[in-house]
């Protein structure tokens with residue numbers, strides 16, 4: 001009898017997050033101040049983030065305790081199921097064994113509330129009134145609107161304009177949970193007004209929306225800024241995914257040869273991959289392949305350079321040493337709005353540089369094609385972001401078919417695509433453009449990187 005799913009009990013949930021900084025050969029270089037370009041002092045982030053989160057950001061403790069109230073909130077949808085994609089394996093006629101962790105079971109439908117509830121807990125502890133944030137496709141804004149409500153906080157969301165227009169249902173979901181949503185660039189901040197003055201039709205970008213949200217936080221009493229990806233503490237909170245998956249793979253009697261996640265800022269991929277990568281870094285699983293998959297529309301890992309860059313367009317966020325296509329780069333309006341960030345999480349970038357992980361990029365027709373194949377076998381209609389991971393799994397499964405190897409492939413099914421059916425519709429109608437990125441545009445954006453003092 002085929003076993004399709006591996007389920008944990010609430011009592012089996014992780015009580016600690018895993019901090020990969022404790023096991024990396026070398027940690028990523030520290031953040032720098034957006035204005036002076038000097039190394040950030042411990043107080044520089046205090047106006048922006050809750051203090052407990054700043055402490056987590058610099059911690060090198062291997063395991064960090066998950067507060068009871070956070071565990072309690074996570075229990076609304078966790079532990080999440082791990083599935084064996086037996087039907088898809090059959091459809092692909094591959095000897096590969098494919099598993100996926102399904103994060104679409106959270107109320108907002110993605111992995112994102114895993115960190116949202118943690119951040120809201122610490123904000124509440126600190127006595128804050130609310131959070132401001134940005135959102136691309138609307139998933140992060142949904143997660144934070146949901147989580148702020150659980151902890152009695154207010155939520156101000158700057159939503160990338162192109163997504164605000166393409167995805168009204170996400171806005172309605174955010175408003176239902178009590179979030180206040182404005183399209184970005186907006187006229188509510190200096191950063192937004194400057195962009196609108198130059199281009200009243202600006203489709204916006206995550207970089208611009210981050211600038212607006214940070215500016216809003218530091219100019220409104222009782223508010224701080226909540227971030228959905230890229231930063232270390234976000235990746236830390238997402239490790240509940242991989243920690244659960246390790247137990248579930250053990251139940252299945254398998255260990256992955258390849259672990260795959262799609263990467264916008266890198267949080268869901270790292271959340272699944274890092275607990276497994278610990279086994280590679282600390283010795284006994286040296287053949288494990290960790291694969292981060294991005295969009296060709298925003299190819300930071302595959303075509304960007306590894307350098308310090310601002311985290312946002314208006315240069316308000318700290319400088320991060322990361323793979324970047326430049327903070328001024330505005331990616332094409334692909335449906336995977338969550339993969340349109342110009343940079344990548346610094347720990348992932350350091351791991352790529354250290355040869356512990358690999359990256360690849362796909363066009364949207366390739367990823368939607370794989371997502372349709374997955375949906376027709378497994379039933380789940382995944383988010384366009386997630387579809388990038390699905391495509392990478394497809395290619396690995398096909399390589400196994402070619403070679404006759406029966407590799408174990410595990411991927412993070414980061415969320416459902418129920419609000420993103422427009423992407424599937426465009427694919428079915430063969431009306432989905434594959435954006436060929438102009439090398440000159442990337443090169444131009446890269447000339448605007450900060451000049452770091454020697």
Ligand SMILES: *Cc1c(COP(=O)(O)O)cnc(C)c1O
Nearest residue numbers: 139229264265266267268338415
């Ligand atoms: C936001 C999002 C992503 C991309 O963000 P990461 O921080 O890279 O994980 C991927 N999948 C889904 C479903 C998302 O909502």
